[in-house]
Amino acid sequence: MLPFTRPSLGEAEFDAVRKVLESGWITTGPNTLALERALEDYIGNDIQIRLLNSGTSALEAALLASDVGPGDEVIIPAMSFVATANVVLRVGATPVFVDVGLHSRNLDAEQVAPAISEKTRAMIPVHFAGLAVDMDPLYQLAQDNNLVLIEDAAQAIGTEYKGRKIGSSGNPVCFSFHPNKNMTTIEGGAIASHDQDFIQRIERIRFHGIERTDDGSISVTEWGGKMNLPDVGAALGLAQLPRLDDFNQKRRQLAERYFQRLHESEILVLPAHAEGHSWHMFCVCIDHDRLGTHRADIQQRLQKQDIGTGTHYPAMHLFPLYRRYGYKPGDFPNAERIGVQTLTLPLFPAMEMDDVDKVCDALNSIIPN
Numbered sequence: 585m586l587p588f589t590r591p592s593l594g595e596a597e598f599d600a601v602r603k604v605l606e607s608g609w610i611t612t613g614p615n616t617l618a619l620e621r622a623l624e625d626y627i628g629n630d631i632q633i634r635l636l637n638s639g640t641s642a643l644e645a646a647l648l649a650s651d652v653g654p655g656d657e658v659i660i661p662a663m664s665f666v667a668t669a670n671v672v673l674r675v676g677a678t679p680v681f682v683d684v685g686l687h688s689r690n691l692d693a694e695q696v697a698p699a700i701s702e703k704t705r706a707m708i709p710v711h712f713a714g715l716a717v718d719m720d721p722l723y724q725l726a727q728d729n730n731l732v733l734i735e736d737a738a739q740a741i742g743t744e745y746k747g748r749k750i751g752s753s754g755n756p757v758c759f760s761f762h763p764n765k766n767m768t769t770i771e772g773g774a775i776a777s778h779d780q781d782f783i784q785r786i787e788r789i790r791f792h793g794i795e796r797t798d799d800g801s802i803s804v805t806e807w808g809g810k811m812n813l814p815d816v817g818a819a820l821g822l823a824q825l826p827r828l829d830d831f832n833q834k835r836r837q838l839a840e841r842y843f844q845r846l847h848e849s850e851i852l853v854l855p856a857h858a859e860g861h862s863w864h865m866f867c868v869c870i871d872h873d874r875l876g877t878h879r880a881d882i883q884q885r886l887q888k889q890d891i892g893t894g895t896h897y898p899a900m901h902l903f904p905l906y907r908r909y910g911y912k913p914g915d916f917p918n919a920e921r922i923g924v925q926t927l928t929l930p931l932f933p934a935m936e937m938d939d940v941d942k943v944c945d946a947l948n949s950i951i952p953n
C-alpha cells in the first residue's frame with residue numbers, strides 16, 4: 585500500500601530516542617535546547633527559535649504574546665487546516681476569512697486588503713503545502729495598517745521565499761513537526777522571531793507563566809499554559825534536521841515527475857509551482873461533476889490499486905462552528921471548490937519515481953486528457 589505520506593525514520597532516529605529514554609531525563613531538557621540552536625542555525629539571519637508541543641500551541645502562543653484577543657479581528661485564509669482558525673477563537677478574537685488562489689491555495693494581498701477593518705489586529709497567512717506565500721505585499725499591508733503578521737509555516741519547514749528560509753523574516757513564524765510534516769518530533773512545533781521581548785513571553789506562555797530570577801527562584805507575572813516539547817521528540821528532531829534538505833530535494837524531484845506525467849485540463853487543476861517550494865504535499869483538484877463521479881469513488885478506485893490519498897482541506901468557513909459567524913456557501917469560491925475537489929496524492933521521501941508513475945497511470949486512466 586502506498587500511503588499519501590509516511591515519516592522517514594531510520595537508525596539515527598531510533599538511536600537518538602533510545603539514548604534519551606535511557607538518560608533518565610525524558611521531558612524538556614538538553615535535547616530541546618540543542619534542537620532550538622540547530623533550527624536557529626538552519627534558518628539563519630540570527631533568528632531565535634523556541635520549541636513547543638505542537639504547531640497549534642505555537643500559533644496560540646504567538647497570538648497571546650502579540651496581545652491579540654477579544655474585540656480583535658484576525659484575517660486568515662478560508663482554506664487551511666482548521667487549527668489556523670481555531671487558535672483565533674481560542675484567544676477570544678474573531679476570524680475573518682479571505683479566499684485563496686485556486687492554484688497557489690495561498691492568500692494574496694489584493695484579496696486581503698478589502699478585508700481589513702478598524703478592528704483588524706492581525707493576519708495569519710499560511711504557506712500551504714510548502715509553497716511560500718508572496719510575503720512582500722503582505723509585509724507592506726501589515727506595516728501600512730499596523731497589523732501583527734504571524735506566518736503559519738506549519739507545512740513549510742525548509743521552504744524558501746526569494747532565496748531566504750521561511751522563518752527568517754523576524755515577525756513571528758510558526759512551524760509544526762507533526763509526523764506528516766517534512767521533518768518530525770512526533771508532535772511538536774516552533775516559533776521563530778527576532779523580537780527578544782516576544783521570545784521571553786513565549787517562554788513564559790509555554791510553561792505556566794514561570795520566569796526564573798537571578799537568585800534561582802521563580803516568579804509568575806503572566807498566564808502561561810503547558811506547551812513544552814519533551815526531549816524524546818526533540819532528540820528525534822535532532823536526528824531529522826540534518827536529513828531535511830535531502831528529504832526536501834527528493835520531494836522536489838517527485839513533484840517534478842508528477843508535473844511531467846499529469847496534465848492540467850478543465851477537469852484537473854495542478855498546484856502552483858515556484859522556486860523554494862518544499863513540497864509538503866502534492867494536492868490537485870479534480871472536477872468530479874464533469875467526470876460524472878464523486879471524489880469518494882475516485883479515492884476508492886485508487887485505493888483498490890493500493891494508492892492512498894488525502895483531502896486537504898475542507899473550506900473552514902463552512903464548518904458549523906464558523907457558519908455561526910455569518911459565513912455561507914458562495915462566500916469564497918476557490919476555497920469551496922478546493923474543499924470539495926481536492927485530492928492529495930502520495931508524496932514522501934521514501935517514494936520512488938515508479939511510485940509516482942503508478943499514481944499517474946491510475947489517475948490518467950480515470951481522467952481523460
Ligand SMILES: Cc1ncc(COP(=O)(O)O)c(C=O)c1O
Pocket residue numbers: 638639640641664665667668710736738739759760761762771772773
Ligand atoms: C496549516 C497548518 N496549521 C497548523 C497546524 C497545526 O499543527 P499541529 O498539528 O502540530 O498542531 C497544521 C497541522 O497540520 C497545519 O497544517
